[in-house]
Structure formats: structure tokens, C-alpha cells
């Protein structure tokens with residue numbers, strides 16, 4: 001199966017290891033992964049700030065970048081939700097809307113792709129730690145995906161999962177919200193981090209680098225012992241073969 | 250008071266909200282309670298999504314044919330001997346209402362809970378013509394006693410106060426000597442109110458839904474006070490926003506079910522009161538005189554715009570009860586009697602961007618509101634529509650932001666340029682996280698670390714890997 005990776009700008013620059021883990025997990029599960037070098041950003045920062053014209057231009061670019069892809073897979077529920085927003089940016093009946101719809105139809109968040117397309121709940125990973133999970137808002141509410149990460153986590157060998165109090169609550173990232181309304185955003189992430197620490201977990205797993213960046217930033221600032229890990233890294237983790245399934249980093 | 254409740258800046262308001270830890274605790278415990286009550290009530294219903302869809306369809310249909318249903322309602326009420334007045338502005342509404350008060354030589358007015366009368370500042374208008382106005386809803390009464398503290402929530406207006414604070418208000422202003430037990434506080438309130446009820450010349454109510462086919466006004470309350478307000482005084486005035494109409498009893502049943510479950514998680518709120526016109530021959534109660542005031546105040550301007558669906562709102566407050574921003578800043582921070590997500594959309598529409606330009610940005614777009622709304626209003630999307638309006642039509646966004654977005658667009662559509670950006674990021678890579686960033690970034694680093702870019706971006710890793718023949722094809 002041919003898969004085109006949409007890495008997202010945040011992962012590309014700040015969390016490249018997440019991309020490597022995605023590539024390795026997909027390859028191990030029989031996919032050919034390619035990475036269209038011309039990809040940029042999904043346009044969400046502009047869109048959510050009200051810059052629809054600018055967002056439209058990003059959309060047009062991304063539509064053409066992924067035109068030939070069979071599947072587009074991305075380690076971010078939020079950015080995939082943005083791809084799914086693309087059709088609404090263009091006039092009904094227009095050619096671009098049709099192409100945007102095609103892109104939307106073949107785009108999957110990483111865990112969705114594993115569970116629904118590859119039909120794998122078990123990707124043979126193991127992790128002997130206590131974890132909790134952050135259900136990102138865009139993943140659960142905009143993309144409507146509440147299950148896939150949990151189905152995969154259930155099969156991670158040796159892992160203990162503890163629930164997170166008020167897991168449904170936003171972490172306070174919200175893109176430009178975090179710098180436009182820093183004090184409110186801070187109160188939200190304060191609460192999130194308090195609940196994470198009280199869960200007793202050693203690791204916080206999540207499927208969106210943006211939320212993780214926010215939460216990790218707060219955990220670190222507070223000197224917390226809890227570490228943050230993207231679900232791709234968890235699923236690429238094997239205790240038997242040392243630290244990692246892959247051996248390239 | 251009107252819709253606007255504060256002259257302070259948004260920053261000052263949210264700052265005092267965040268610092269008021271008592272208030273936040275009250276708000277959060279109420280939110281938790283209401284949230285689980287709502288979810289339980291929804292679960293009882295079986296297919297809640299099906300109900301929401303029905304609610305959405307009903308509201309959509311009604312608002313699309315608003316003129317038709319308003320005409321039907323108005324004809325029906327007139328047929329029953331009531332008087333209907335359409336008011337385009339708060340001034341027009343207040344003029345009509347005060348005129349009635351003056352004609353009746355009214356000295357005292359009793360009122361059940363109504364947001365729209367707050368919106369138009371009716372109490373002040375009546376007081377200006379020498380009429381005493383008494384709030385009979387427990388929450389509104391507390392606020393009135395507390396020197397007109399503004400409401401912070403559309404269903405539970407005194408949500409920001411806990412019972413100890415309420416006891417203190419009563420002690421200070423009314424010489425109350427009891428405890429902070431809710432039953433005792435309520436009993437005391439009832440005693441205060443009862444006497445005044447009997448003497449009131451005019452009863453004024455809001456309206457949850459007006460049923461067009463029968464000309465009926467229906468009200469839901471927790472305390473049954475609406476019934477007293479609408480049966481004891483000889484003259485009754487009902488004030489409604491023009492969107493509060495439903496076609497028939499059939500639709501009413503769906504909406505009242507959604508409303509009761511979404512707002513307080515009850516099967517039905519304790520009291521549902523229905524009033525159909527003035528007292529008819531052979532009826533034992535009801536007013537001699539009935540007036541229905543239908544208020545526009547900017548609503549008709551929303552029709553036909555991208556914001557039309559906000560007129561579907563049934564004022565259940567479910568969106569407010571799940572909003573994480575509201576939970577940390579409280580209702581007063583919104584500067585409007587309409588707080589939370591619904592308020593962030595409605596307030597700028599009714600009151601203009603000048604006073605409420607920050608509200609659409611006071612959201613992380615987490616979508617909790619949209620998920621909770623019983624009539625499926627896409628609330629977080631409407632917040633984005635406001636932002637678009639401010640950027641594209643009103644040109645209210647900051648110059649620096651516009652520049653940034655121009656650059657963004659260029660970068661996002663020119664892969665070579667984008668690549669340069671990634672290369673530059675790799676260059677400033679370092680081991681440690683960033684503890685203090687420049688400019689806007691400082692807003693982030695004030696309270697949390699920011700990751701440093703990695704030495705090798707993903708794209709570089711991928712390119713190298715491919716060169717070394719490790720691509721997966």
C-alpha cells in the first residue's frame with residue numbers, strides 16, 4: 001500500500017522523531033511511505049485566525065502536492081481535520097472543491113489509518129510504563145475520532161493505562177489563542193497538568209504534537225517528572241529489542 | 250443595565266476573573282454538576298443525536314420562516330384579546346412598556362426571569378418612571394439585592410456566588426439572620442417576595458417559547474415564580490426576543506425536552522407555565538390585560554447572514570456549562586449579559602465589534618460548545634466567521650498580524666521559501682528548551698517552555714535516508 005506522509009510543520013521542525021516513528025511503524029506494517037518534499041503547512045494557523053484568503057492559498061498548494069497520493073497520513077488529528085475543512089473553502093460545484101474533497105476523502109490521522117485502513121489494532125509494540133492519554137479536542141470533536149488510539153494502546157504489551165480526570169477538557173493550546181490570550185491559555189494548561197500529575201502516570205501519550213508541545217512546555221516549566229510521548233513513538237517502541245523497533249536514530 | 254455590563258477593558262475583566270478563585274471554584278463545581286446531569290439526562294433519552302437533529306431541523310425551519318410564524322403568533326394573540334407590539338429597538342420596547350405602566354398608574358412590577366428585558370435595560374426604564382421592579386427569580390433577586398450585580402450566566406444568573414456569599418449579601422442588605430442552607434435562604438426569599446407579589450400592579454415575564462398556532466407563551470422555571478407573576482397582577486406583559494417562536498405544540502414538546510435536559514439535566518424543569526392571552530370568559534385566573542412585546546434589537550439583521558443559526562439558540566446554557574474558557578474567567582469577563590460561547594457570538598452581533606471585538610478570540614476552538622449544543626449550532630465555526638469578518642471586512646486585525654499572515658501565505662505556497670525557513674530553524678537549534686522568547690513568543694514562554702528546533706528536520710532525515718537507499722520502495 002502506498003502512503004504519502006503529511007508531516008505537519010510542527011513535527012517537521014520540532015518533533016522530527018515523530019515522523020521517523022510514523023515511517024517505521026507504517027513500513028513494518030507493509031506500507032510504502034513517500035514524503036512529497038513540496039509540502040508545507042495545512043493553513044490552519046491562518047484559517048483559525050480569520051485569514052480565510054491566506055488559508056485558501058495554502059489549501060490550493062497542498063491539494064496539488066497530494067494530488068497523486070493514494071492515502072495521505074499524518075500524525076496530527078488537528079491538521080487532518082483542517083484537510084477535511086478544505087472543501088468548504090471553495091465554491092460549491094467548483095473544480096477546486098472537487099479536488100479538495102478528493103484529498104479530504106483519502107486523508108487519515110495516523111492511528112485511524114492503522115485501525116481502519118490497515119485493520120491493525122496490534123502493531124507489536126511494548127512499553128513497560130504507566131501512561132495516561134490526552135484526547136485532543138480537534139481529534140475527538142472535529143475529526144470525531146475517539147476510539148482508534150485506545151484500540152491500539154490496549155495492545156501495547158506491558159503498559160499500564162491510568163485514566164485522566166477531565167480528559168475531555170482542552171489543554172489550552174488553540175493555536176494563536178495561546179499567544180493571543182496567554183493568561184487564559186495558561187490557566188487551562190495549568191489545570192491539565194495538575195490532572196496529569198495527579199493521575200500517577202509517568203508518561204502522557206497524545207496524538208497531536210501541538211497539544212503535546214503545550215503540555216510538555218508546562219510540565220517542564222514546573223519541573224515535573226512526567227514525560228510526554230507521541231503515540232507514534234509509543235507504537236514504535238519495543239522493550240524486547242532495546243528501546244526502539246527502528247535502529248536509525 | 251442593557252447588554253453591556255462593564256466599562257473595563259477585556260484584559261482587566263479577565264484578569265479579575267482569573268484572580269477570583271472563589272468565583273472560579275463556584276463556577277467549576279456548578280459546571281461539573283451540570284455537565285454530568287446533562288449527560289445522564291441525554292443518555293436516558295436513547296438516541297440523543299436523533300433528538301438534536303430534530304431540534305436543529307425545527308429551529309432551522311422556524312427561523313427560515315420567521316416572518317410567517319411571527320405573523321401567525323401575533324394574529325392568534327390579538328384574536329384572544331391580547332395586544333402585540335413589535336419593537337425594533339430597546340427604546341421602542343421600553344417606551345411601550347413604560348406607557349402601560351403610566352396608564353395603569355402602576356407603582357410596583359413583579360418580574361420573572363428574562364434575559365431580553367436585561368438586554369433592553371427595561372428595569373431602569375421602569376424605575377425612571379417611578380415604578381418599583383422586583384425580580385422574583387431567586388438568582389435574579391440575589392443580584393438585585395446585591396446592588397444590581399450583573400448576571401454571569403443565562404440560566405443561573407448568580408452562578409458566580411456561593412451560598413456563603415449569598416448569606417452575606419442577605420445579612421448585609423436585608424438583616425437576614427439564618428444560615429447558608431439553600432432551603433433556608435429560599436424560604437427567606439419567598440417570604441420577602443410573597444407580600445410584594447400580592448401588591449403588584451403589573452407582572453412581567455420573559456418567554457422561553459411562544460407557540461404560534463395557539464398564541465401561547467410558555468415559561469420554564471425552577472421555582473414556579475413565573476406562575477405567580479403571570480396570574481396575580483391584573484396586567485401582564487411578556488417580552489420576547491423575536492426568534493423565540495415555535496410553530497405548534499408538537500415542536501414545542503421536542504424543544505422543551507431538549508431545553509430542560511440540556512440546561513439543568515432534568516426531565517422537565519420543575520415548573521412549565523403556559524399562558525394563552527388574557528383571562529377568557531369562564532376562566533378563573535389570568536390577567537385582565539395581556540401585552541406581548543416582540544423585540545428585534547438587531548436580530549433581523551442576522552437573518553440571511555452566515556450567523557443566522559445563532560438565532561436557533563434556545564438559551565439552555567449547555568455551551569456555557571462546558572466551556573473551559575468560561576470556567577477560568579467567569580461570566581463577567583465577557584462584559585455582556587450573554588457570556589460563554591453563545592455570548593461570544595451573539596454579543597458582537599447585537600452590540601457591535603467595538604465593544605466585543607475580543608470575545609471571538611476568547612476561545613481555543615476546542616469545540617466542546619458545538620458538541621453540547623442541543624440544536625447543533627456550529628458555535629466554534631461561528632467564532633471563526635467572526636474572526637474572518639474582523640480581518641476581511643472590518644480590517645480590525647493588527648498590522649503585525651496581517652504582515653505575519655502575508656508571510657505565512659508566501660511560505661505555505663512557496664516550498665523553496667518554506668524549505669529556507671526549515672533550514673533556518675535547524676540553524677538555531679540547541680539542546681535546551683527556550684525559557685524566554687522574543688516578541689509574541691514571550692506570551693508563551695512567560696508560563697511554559699518552548700521547544701528548540703531540532704538539528705535535523707524530518708525532511709532532511711528523510712532525504713538523507715532516501716539517498717542512502719533506505720526508502721521504503
Ligand code: SF4
Nearest residue numbers: 562563565566568622
Ligand atoms: S448556543 Fe446552543 S448550547 Fe448554547 S445556549 Fe444556545 S442552544 Fe444552548
